[in-house]
Amino acid sequence: MNTELMYRRILFFFLxxxxxxxxxxxxxxxxASIDEWVADDYFTHTSVGxxxxxxxTGELLAGHDSxxxxxxxxxxxxxxxxxxxxxxxxxxxxxxxxxYDGYVDAEGVLSxxxxxxxxxxxxxxxxDMEGTPGLEALLExxxxxxxxxxxxxxxxxxxxxxxxxxxxxxxxxxxxxDMGNYYGCGAFGLNLHDNLYYLRFQxxxxxxxxxxxxxxxxxxxxxxxxxxxxxxxxxSGDNAYIYGAPYTYQRHLRGTIPVGSGSFTIxxxxxxxxxxxxxxxxxxxxxxGILCLRPPATARSLGDALPALGEPKVLYTHKSPxxxxxxDRTNMESVNLYAEALLRAIxxxxxxxxxxxxxxxxxxxxxxxxxxxxxxxxxxDGSGMAPRNVLPPAFFCDLLSAMYQDEDIQQVFWESxxxxxxxxxxxxSLKGTAAExxxxxxxxxxxxxxAYSGYVTSRSGRVLxxxxxxxxxxxxxxxxxxxxxxxxxxxxx
Numbered sequence: 001m002n003t004e005l006m007y008r009r010i011l012f013f014f015l016x017x018x019x020x021x022x023x024x025x026x027x028x029x030x031x032a033s034i035d036e037w038v039a040d041d042y043f044t045h046t047s048v049g050x051x052x053x054x055x056x057t058g059e060l061l062a063g064h065d066s067x068x069x070x071x072x073x074x075x076x077x078x079x080x081x082x083x084x085x086x087x088x089x090x091x092x093x094x095x096x097x098x099x100y101d102g103y104v105d106a107e108g109v110l111s112x113x114x115x116x117x118x119x120x121x122x123x124x125x126x127x128d129m130e131g132t133p134g135l136e137a138l139l140e141x142x143x144x145x146x147x148x149x150x151x152x153x154x155x156x157x158x159x160x161x162x163x164x165x166x167x168x169x170x171x172x173x174x175x176x177x178d179m180g181n182y183y184g185c186g187a188f189g190l191n192l193h194d195n196l197y198y199l200r201f202q203x204x205x206x207x208x209x210x211x212x213x214x215x216x217x218x219x220x221x222x223x224x225x226x227x228x229x230x231x232x233x234x235x236s237g238d239n240a241y242i243y244g245a246p247y248t249y250q251r252h253l254r255g256t257i258p259v260g261s262g263s264f265t266i267x268x269x270x271x272x273x274x275x276x277x278x279x280x281x282x283x284x285x286x287x288x289g290i291l292c293l294r295p296p297a298t299a300r301s302l303g304d305a306l307p308a309l310g311e312p313k314v315l316y317t318h319k320s321p322x323x324x325x326x327x328d329r330t331n332m333e334s335v336n337l338y339a340e341a342l343l344r345a346i347x348x349x350x351x352x353x354x355x356x357x358x359x360x361x362x363x364x365x366x367x368x369x370x371x372x373x374x375x376x377x378x379x380x381d382g383s384g385m386a387p388r389n390v391l392p393p394a395f396f397c398d399l400l401s402a403m404y405q406d407e408d409i410q411q412v413f414w415e416s417x418x419x420x421x422x423x424x425x426x427x428x429s430l431k432g433t434a435a436e437x438x439x440x441x442x443x444x445x446x447x448x449x450x451a452y453s454g455y456v457t458s459r460s461g462r463v464l465x466x467x468x469x470x471x472x473x474x475x476x477x478x479x480x481x482x483x484x485x486x487x488x489x490x491x492x493x
Contacts, residue, residue: 031062037487047471051393055465058401069376069390070469073444075451076384081327083363084342090324094121099312108152117161118190121320122341125192131321139284145316157294158282162189162274165344165354171381173388180242182267187340190274203260222249232256242268274298324412331416332424336383343382396453396467434492450480
C-alpha cells in the first residue's frame, strides 16, 4: 500500500474517532446536566418533561420523560405558526373588502346595503401591528372610498359579513376566567382593533375602596359593567378580571388594582367585533354626512334575513401584512387572537371551513404527511389557552427540527422567536449567560404551567432544538421561570 495513502487513512480514522468521542462526550454531558437539574427537590411534585435534539438531523440527544404529554400553554403557537407558514405560505395576505349591492342614483342615494366582507384578518385596525393602519386611519380609508363612489345616503344598512370563520370564536375548552379579557377575545371572521378595548379606572387612595370607571376606549355601544374591583396595596399590579361571554354585553369586573391618585388601565375583549366594525363604519360615514337609514348589522345577527349579496361592487380592498409578519408578532408577543385566526384560516384553505376543528384536522394531516409522530398530541385550539391541550416535549423537537431543515422557511420561522437578552419575552432574560444572543425560544404560561421551546446554538456551534415543559409546579410562577432559565443557560454551554 502507498505509504502516503496509509497515513491519510490513519489520520481520517483518528479524526473520525476523535469527532465521535467528542460528540458522545457532549451528549453525555448534556444528559448529565439534565439529570442533575431534574434531581432538584423543587421537582418532587412537578410533572416535568424535557427533550433536546440535533436540529440538523432531528436525532434526540438527551431528555427526561420526553414522551410525556404535558400542557404546553403558549408553546402551542409554535405549531400553529409553523403550520400556517407551510400551509398558507409566508406571503399569504388576508383581504377585507368594502362593497355594496343595489344601485346609486344621480343624487348619490345607494338603494342597497354597504358591506364589509372579512376573511379573518387579525391585524385589521390593530393599535400595535406595524405595517397596517390603526382604527381611525382604516375607517377614514373606508369612508373615503364611499365618498369617491359618489354615495351620499344609504337606504339599507352597513353589514359586516364575518362568515369566513365559524361563529365559535373562542376555544371549546377555554376558561370562563379568560374570555372577557383581551387575551381571551377569540377570532372572528371579521376582527377589528385586536378585538380589544381599554378600560380605565380612577384609582382610590384607600385600601378596599372601589375605583370607579373613568372611561372606555374605543366606545362600545351597549356595553355595561358591574364593578366589584377593589383597591389593593401600592405596586400590587393588575389583578382585575373582566367576566363575560362573546356576543353578550353585560360585564362583571372583579379582582384588584393598586391604590393611587391617577388612572389605571386594563384591557377587555370586545363582545362582538363584527358588529363593532359595522357600528364604527356607520359612525364614521355619518360624521362626514353620509346617512344610513337602517341600523348596522352582521351576517350572524341577520340570519335568514341577510340579503343575497350576488355580484357585489367592490369599492376598496384592504390587505393585511404578509403572513410571515403576522407569525412574527404571534410568536414574539404571544398574541392569542393572531394564533386563533391563523388556525381558522388554515381550516378554511385546507378543508373549506374556517373553524378551529377544521384547522386542527388540517394541521394533523399535514404533519403526519411529513412523518411527524403525533402520538400523545391532543389539541383544542391554536393559541394554547385551553388547559386540555397536551403535547410531548419530543414532538416539539421533531417540529422544530423539521422547520430548521426546511430551507425555504427556516429563517422566517427562526426570526419569529424571541432572542435571549434581546427581544420578546426573553428581552430581559439570560443576560450575561452563554445563552444571550444564542438562544431563541417561545415562552408559555398558564396557571401552574410554564414552558419554553426553541433553539440554542452551543459553544461548539451546534444548533439544538429543545423543549422543556413544567406542569403543576409548587410555588410562584417566578420561581418556575428561574428554574427553566437555568437549564436553558446550561444548554448553551
